Amino acid sequence: MNKSKKHTLLFICLIFAIFALVLINILSGSVGIGSKDVISILLSGDKSSVDGKIIFDIRLPRIIEAIFLGGALALSGYLLQTFFLNPIAGPYILGISSGAKLFVAILMVFALKIGFAMNSLMLVIAAFIGSLIATAFVLIVSVRVRSMSILIVCGVMVGYICSAITEFIVTFADDSNIVNLHNWSLGTFSSAGWSDAWIYIPIVIAGIIAAIFMSKTIEAYGFGEAYAGSLGINIYGFRVALIIVSSILSATVTAFAGPVSFVGIAMPHVARNLFKSEKPLVVIPASFLLGSAFCLLCDLLARSMFAPTELSISTVTAVFGAPIVISMMMGRRNENV
């Protein structure tokens, strides 16, 4: 079987897996709704019954969120890995998600304090500013140290600092809405509704399109900065574009789902190894779909393993994602991580 046929088959399998996970996610939950009822509710679009409300207002938005934001995280990680020319990079591990979290928390608390009504777009903007500030810090460090390991340690430290400040803000903010903020700051796909979906879906789709248009340059850049420069590529512009698209994607995820760990770093790696390819036109959609499938699975486990108690999504993604990252590092022990 030639490579492109293999890739097509793998893509079909992935889409099928996502489809299956969507079905399982719709069917499972603390309220048991039979599969026949689910199908008839979905087909009729009837939201008037309690079951209809559960499916349309709770389960479906959550599924859509896991699909789009999970995929966006994986794509954001892939773009960061391209930027650093190193597969051990991701928005969470480099502290970028935590920077976004901190800014969203600050905005939420102050908006509540002064009774200011904020909308989802403002959350995204706050998250984006937080991401950029955290990224700027990581970049300043990366100019000074050439070692990726030290950079990651710095990223983790930035993550801790931002999380600590966020916790501090959350603890001392006294509004009852803060309960939501607390859940969000641990990472969850349960907080967003349809109105948010209309904000994040276009952003994520724009991010995918931007990444696809950058794919040719991503491939050439993979051979190193100097070589890409000698092909006439505007390195500075390209690197700025990578950081901006990656930050917008991870900021969007953080604004709606909070920080979600290990998806961004692990899924592109799984995509490359599963498809045995480094072609961006393969790895970009593969990472996205894998991110979606992975988040659907983890969200299913997060809400069903100890139901009715829900785990935070990062707890589950870390259990699966961290071993993948450790194996990546072990596999590269002879090189400069």
Add this chain to the structure above:
Amino acid sequence: MSDIRFDNVKVGYDGKVIVDEVSFEAERGCITALIGPNGAGKSTILKTASGLIKPVDGSVYIYGRPIDEYSAKDLYSIVSVMMTDRIKTKFMTCFDVVRVGRYRYTGIFGGLTDNDKRVIKESMEMIGVWELRDKDYNTLSDGQKQRVLLARSIVSSPQILIMDEPASFLDMGRKIEFFDALTDLVKKKSITVLISMHEVELIKKVADKVICIGNEGKIDAMGDAKELIRPEYMERLFNMDKGKYEEYYG
């Protein structure tokens, strides 16, 4: 008119001069080699010649036109650069590696036309790596890898090829194979090559013209390879004891 001309250039980084008073010309269909001790500034001169760094002072001309007047697109449609960095790939075939060299010509998503495919095939055949096209690049020997990279650097149909020590980590047999492929290429395509190399024993066979960079940050001598590469001179350039060069290279 020479293809590459340095006119009293100070080359270096961030305002710091590494080699001063660099003036030389590289002509069409010739291999011009830079030799000299490590750290003398050979790579810096090559980077300046390929427009990757700006000269601290003075002008570099490509086909009589100052290099800074070229847009990146125009410059790199003439010039192809092969630097020392080894590439890290995981799942790329040799064809994929060479294909990327065609960057400037391919479509917005990197799609190949029939003409692109023909040029890639021709380039790989010329260097003798077409048989390796479906092989995983990582599984190749160092010698094969360097030849694939040579194919990659000519797939953009350059008129000028700039190479930084392309054979330095190959064993003697692979060095000879590599330089054979290069001299053959220059003959067939009549391209201009500016190269830095360590292989003093091969210079007479490979290069038409030699530029020697001394330790003092200046060009020490330049001229016809066969006349210049003499034991006494090489001993002085590389700071060797008298008689050492002959003892080793004969």
